[in-house]
Amino acid sequence: MSITFPEGVIVRTIRKITFGAYMAVWIAILLLGPLIVLHGYRAWWLDWFFGGLACAAIGGNISHYRMVRRNRHS
Numbered sequence: 001m002s003i004t005f006p007e008g009v010i011v012r013t014i015r016k017i018t019f020g021a022y023m024a025v026w027i028a029i030l031l032l033g034p035l036i037v038l039h040g041y042r043a044w045w046l047d048w049f050f051g052g053l054a055c056a057a058i059g060g061n062i063s064h065y066r067m068v069r070r071n072r073h074s
Contacts, residue, residue, distance in 0.1 A: 032052065034046050 031050075034043075034049070038046070
């Protein structure tokens with residue numbers, strides 16, 4: 001007896017894994033790229049960039065979970 005899943009579940013799972021890997025690569029580039037170019041030196045613009053990135057991530061998470069609660073998806 002084999003377990004079969006609807007095609008939508010498999011496609012969504014593959015899409016989530018692919019998107020997660022894509023985002024992980026870009027975040028690594030955004031975070032490590034300037035540090036490699038600057039050879040570990042700190043710069044004021046890098047601090048502002050990381051601060052903005054952190055604020056955007058926090059705001060995105062808050063927005064996402066507020067929409068989930070509003071739409072009753074959990």
